[in-house]
Amino acid sequence: MTFPWHQGRGIPMPTCRELKPVIIEVLAAALADALSELGIDVAPSEIHMERPAHREHGDWSSNVALVVSKKAGREPRELAADLVKTLESTSDAQIQRLEVAGPGFVNFHLSSQWLHDVLIDVVSQGENGYARSEIGNGQSINLEFVSANPTGPLHAGGGRWGAYGDSLARIFRRCGYATFTEYYINDRGLQTELFGASLLARRDGTELPEDGYAGEYVAEWASEMPADVDPVEWGSERALADVRQSLASMNVTFDHWASEKALIDSGAMETALEALRAGGWVDDSDGATWLRTSEFGDEKDRVLVKSDGAPTYFAPDIAYHHQKFDRGNLVIDVLGADHHGYVPRMSAALQMLGHQAASYEAIIGQNVTLVRRGKEVKLSKRTGTMVEVRELLEAVGPDVARFAYLLQSIDTRQTIDIDMLSSQANENPVYYVQYAYARIASVGREADNRGITRSPLIETDPTLLTHERELELLRALSTLPETIEMAARDRAPHKISTWIRELAAAFHGFYHDCPVLRSDVESDLQQARLWLVESARVGFSIGLELLGLTAPEEM
RNA sequence: GCCCUCGUAGCUCAGGGGAUAGAGCAGUGGCCUCCGGAGCCAUGAGCGCAGGUUCGAAUCCUGCCGAGGGCGCCA
Numbered sequence: 132m133t134f135p136w137h138q139g140r141g142i143p144m145p146t147c148r149e150l151k152p153v154i155i156e157v158l159a160a161a162l163a164d165a166l167s168e169l170g171i172d173v174a175p176s177e178i179h180m181e182r183p184a185h186r187e188h189g190d191w192s193s194n195v196a197l198v199v200s201k202k203a204g205r206e207p208r209e210l211a212a213d214l215v216k217t218l219e220s221t222s223d224a225q226i227q228r229l230e231v232a233g234p235g236f237v238n239f240h241l242s243s244q245w246l247h248d249v250l251i252d253v254v255s256q257g258e259n260g261y262a263r264s265e266i267g268n269g270q271s272i273n274l275e276f277v278s279a280n281p282t283g284p285l286h287a288g289g290g291r292w293g294a295y296g297d298s299l300a301r302i303f304r305r306c307g308y309a310t311f312t313e314y315y316i317n318d319r320g321l322q323t324e325l326f327g328a329s330l331l332a333r334r335d336g337t338e339l340p341e342d343g344y345a346g347e348y349v350a351e352w353a354s355e356m357p358a359d360v361d362p363v364e365w366g367s368e369r370a371l372a373d374v375r376q377s378l379a380s381m382n383v384t385f386d387h388w389a390s391e392k393a394l395i396d397s398g399a400m401e402t403a404l405e406a407l408r409a410g411g412w413v414d415d416s417d418g419a420t421w422l423r424t425s426e427f428g429d430e431k432d433r434v435l436v437k438s439d440g441a442p443t444y445f446a447p448d449i450a451y452h453h454q455k456f457d458r459g460n461l462v463i464d465v466l467g468a469d470h471h472g473y474v475p476r477m478s479a480a481l482q483m484l485g486h487q488a489a490s491y492e493a494i495i496g497q498n499v500t501l502v503r504r505g506k507e508v509k510l511s512k513r514t515g516t517m518v519e520v521r522e523l524l525e526a527v528g529p530d531v532a533r534f535a536y537l538l539q540s541i542d543t544r545q546t547i548d549i550d551m552l553s554s555q556a557n558e559n560p561v562y563y564v565q566y567a568y569a570r571i572a573s574v575g576r577e578a579d580n581r582g583i584t585r586s587p588l589i590e591t592d593p594t595l596l597t598h599e600r601e602l603e604l605l606r607a608l609s610t611l612p613e614t615i616e617m618a619a620r621d622r623a624p625h626k627i628s629t630w631i632r633e634l635a636a637a638f639h640g641f642y643h644d645c646p647v648l649r650s651d652v653e654s655d656l657q658q659a660r661l662w663l664v665e666s667a668r669v670g671f672s673i674g675l676e677l678l679g680l681t682a683p684e685e686m
Numbered sequence: 687g688c689c690c691u692c693g694u695a696g697c698u699c700a701g702g703g704g705a706u707a708g709a710g711c712a713g714u715g716g717c718c719u720c721c722g723g724a725g726c727c728a729u730g731a732g733c734g735c736a737g738g739u740u741c742g743a744a745u746c747c748u749g750c751c752g753a754g755g756g757c758g759c760c761a
Contacts, residue, residue: 185706194704197741207741233705234741280761322761342760419759430689430757437759444761471690472756497691498755538710539699543692544754551698551711557724560710566724577721617702629700632709639725648721686724 150264150612154245155180155191157223162195162237165217169210171203182610189230189238190245196235207235246605247593253608253666254588258673262612266619267308273459274300277378278315281370282326284348285377287501288467290520291545293383294536294679295496296465298624301677306619311458314385315451318367319392320444326370327363330356377520381529382679387458394447394454403450403484404435412483427479430472449480456486463492463622471495494622499536499545518549527552527559530680534561537628537678560632565683567635568671570642572684574664577648585661595659600641604663607637608670615677624678631674638667 159178166173173195183192196211203210211231218229218237228240253261276296279289296312303310317323329343333353339345352369356362378384394400407413407422414421418438422445425432435446455462462481466473474493481491501518523532526549535552538560539545552559578584596602611630618626646652647660675682 181702181704183705184708188705192704194742197704200741236705282761317761320761417759421759434759439759441759443759448761468691468755470756470761473761474690495690495755540692543699546698548698558711559724562724563710566722570722570725573722581721613702621702625700629709632700636709640727642721643717643723643726646721651720685722 150262150616151180152245152249152609154225154241154248157225158191158193158239161218161221161223162193162214164221165214166195166199168217169203169213171199173199183236183238188232188236189228190241191239192232193237193239194235196231196237200235211235211237243597243602243605244594246602246609247596249605249609250593250596250663250666251588253669254662258669258676261669262305262615262673264306264612264616264619266616267303267306270307270461271309271311271459272303273311273313273455273462274303274465275313275315275455275463276465277374277383278317279374280317280322281367281374282322282344283346283370283373285374285520287499287518287520287523287547288496289374290377290381290523290532291499291536291541292465292467292496293378293381294533295541295624297381297383297679298537298627298677299465299619299622301679302615302619302624302627305615305673305677308619309459311387312385313387313389313455313458315389315391315448316367316371317391317444318364318371319395319447320441323363323367327361327366330366331362377524380524381520381533382681389451391447391451394450395442399454400442400447400450403453404446407435407449407480407483410483422476422480422483424476424479427475427482429475429479433476445476445480448477449484452477452481452491453484453486456490461490461492463494465494465496468495468497494541496541497544499547501547501549503549523547523549523552530561530565531559533679534559534564534628537624540623540625561680562686563639564631564635564671564675565680566686567638567642568668568675568682569684569686570638571664571668571671574647574661578661581648583648583657583661585665586658588662591658591662592655593659593662595656596663598641598645600637600644601660601663604634604637604641604667607634608666611670611673618677627674627677631671631678634667634670634674638671641667 156175158180159175162178163173163175178193178195181192181194183189196214197207200207200210208231214237215229215231218226225241225244226239227242230238230240232238256263274296276292277285277289279285285293300310300312325340325342326344326349328340329345329349330353331337332339332343333350334356352366355369356365404413404420412423412426413435414423414432419434420436421432422435423432433445434443436442452462464474464477474495477493478488478491482488501520501523503518520532527535531552535547536545596605607630614626614630618624641663645660647657647664652660672682
C-alpha cells in the first residue's frame with residue numbers, strides 16, 4: 132500500500148533548475164549538438180552529466196550514448212565514438228581530452244578552469260550566498276519535531292529528533308523555504324496527570340499511582356515542588372524547562388511552542404470537531420465520539436472523545452495540525468518509529484478538513500538508544516539502559532553529541548555508546564572537521580603576524596592552483612550546492628555531515644602538501660592559496676552552520 | 687497475522703540506476719629543519735539469501751531469512 136505521506140518525501144520539490152557547476156550545461160549542450168548532427172534529438176536538459184567515481188575516468192562523464200542507443204538503433208560504444216569524433220571537431224577549449232569508456236560512457240577530461248571558476252564563485256558569493264538555493268522560493272514549511280511529553284527529562288530519541296529537525300530547518304531555509312519550527316507540548320491528558328500524581332506521591336511519601344512515574348528525577352523534582360501549586364501544571368512546566376534547557380545546550384531552538392491545553396481552552400479543538408461533524412465524518416457509539424478515519428486508509432476508526440467525556444490525544448492534535456497550515460503550506464512532523472501508526476489517522480483527519488494529502492508529511496525516524504558499556508561486558512550481549520540526553524551532553528559536549536546524531540541516516544536505528552564516544556574524544560569526527568576550521572583561522576592569524584595580506588581577488592591568478600590537492604579541495608567545494616539541495620529533498624541532514632568530512636579530508640590533504648605562508652612560496656602562488664583557504668573557510672562555515680555546530684577559531 | 691524501517695569491512699556507518707562499492711575506529715608499517723601531528727601516506731577484509739526489471743542493481747520490484755518498531759477510549 133502506498134500512502135500519500137510517503138510520496139511526500141519527494142513532493143512540492145519544484146522543477147527549478149538545480150544548482151550545478153556551469154560547465155555541465157556547456158558540456159550537455161555540446162553533447163546535444165553532437166547528437167543532433169548525428170540525427171538524434173535530445174534536449175540538453177535530458178542529458179545527465181555524472182562525476183565519475185574514479186579520477187582516471189575524467190572530470191565529467193555522460194551516459195547519453197547508453198540511454199539513447201536503443202532509440203537510435205545504434206551500439207552504445209559505436210555511438211559514443213561518433214559523439215567523441217563530432218565533439219572533437221567543434222570542441223570547447225576547456226576540453227582537453229575525450230574518450231569512450233566502459234559500456235559506452237563519454238568521458239570528459241577538462242582543463243582545471245572550471246575548478247578555478249568554483250573558487251571565484253565561492254569567495255565572491257561568500258558564506259551567505261554560495262550554495263544558497265532557490266528551489267523553495269514561494270513555499271513555506273511548518274516543521275514540528277521533538278514534542279516529547281513534559282513528564283521527564285529529554286531522552287535519547289528526543290536528542291536525535293532535536294538535532295535532526297533543527298538541521299533540517301536550517302537546510303530548508305538555505306534552499307529558500309520559509310520555515311517555521313514548532314514543539315507541541317502535551318500539557319494535558321492522562322500522562323501529565325499521572326506525572327503530577329507521581330510528583331505528589333513522592334513529595335508526600337505516599338504510594339505511587341498505578342502506571343505512575345518511577346524515575347529518580349521524580350523524587351528530586353518533587354522535593355522542589357511548592358506546597359500550594361497544581362502538581363500537574365507545575366510538573367509540566369518543570370519538565371518542559373528541563374527539556375528546553377537540554378535542547379538549547381545542543382543549539383536546538385524553536386520558533387513556536389504550542390500548548391495542547393491552550394488549544395482546548397481557546398475552543399480551537401471544539402471548532403475543529405464541529406467542522407468534522409459538519410462534514411459527516413463523526414459517529415457516536417459506545418458512549419464515545421469516533422472519527423471515521425478508515426475511510427481514508429486508516430486501519431480502523433479512532434476515538435476523539437472518550438466515554439468519560441475527556442478528549443483523546445488525537446482530538447486537540449487535529450486542531451493543532453489544522454492550525455499549523457496557517458504557518459506553512461507544507462506541514463511536516465518528525466516522529467519516532469513508535470508513533471508511526473499514528474500517521475494514517477492524522478492524514479485522514481486533515482483530508483476531512485479539506486487539506487491535500489500531499490500537504491502533510493510525516494518523517495519517521497528510527498529509534499535511538501544510548502548505552503554505557505563497561506569493560507567487563509565488552510564481549511557480552513549488550514545490556515544497554517536508556518539514559519538522558521543530559522548525560523550524553525555532559526560526557527562529550529554538545530558538538531560531539533550533535534554530530535554523532537547527524538552522522539547517520541534517520542532511517543536507521545542508532546546506538547550511541549557514551550563510553551566509546553568519550554574514549555575516542557580526540558579521534559571524534561567532529562574534531563577532524565573543526566580542526567580543519569581552526570587551522571584555517573590559524574593561517575589567518577599567522578598571516579597577520581607576518582604582515583601578509585590578501586590582495587584583491589581580481590588581482591589573483593587562480594590558474595596557479597594546479598596541485599592535485601588544491602584541485603581536490605575545489606572539487607569538494609563544487610559539490611556543496613547540489614549536496615544541500617539533495618539534503619533538503621531527501622530530508623537528510625546527514626548528507627551534509629558526509630560532505631563536510633570530505634571537505635575536511637580535502638583540506639587536511641592540501642594543508643599537508645601545499646604550504647601557504649612559508650617563505651619559499653612564490654608570492655603569486657601564495658595569494659592564490661590564500662584565496663583557496665578562504666574558499667575552504669566559506670565551505671566549512673556554511674556546512675557547520677547547517678549542522679548547528681560551532682566553528683572554533685582555535686582548539 | 688498485517689503495516690513501517692533496516693541488513694554493506696572485525697566495529698560504527700556513507701554510498702543520486704553507472705565503470706574498480708567508500709570513510710572513521712580497531713590492526714600493521716611509514717612521515718616532524720618549514721603555516722597547528724586533533725594531521726598526512728601506505729596496507730588487509732564486505733553489499734543477508736533467491737529470483738525479476740535493465741545495456742547496467744548495494745540502489746528499483748517480488749519472495750524468503752534476520753533485527754527493531756507499530757497494530758489502545760495511552761501519547
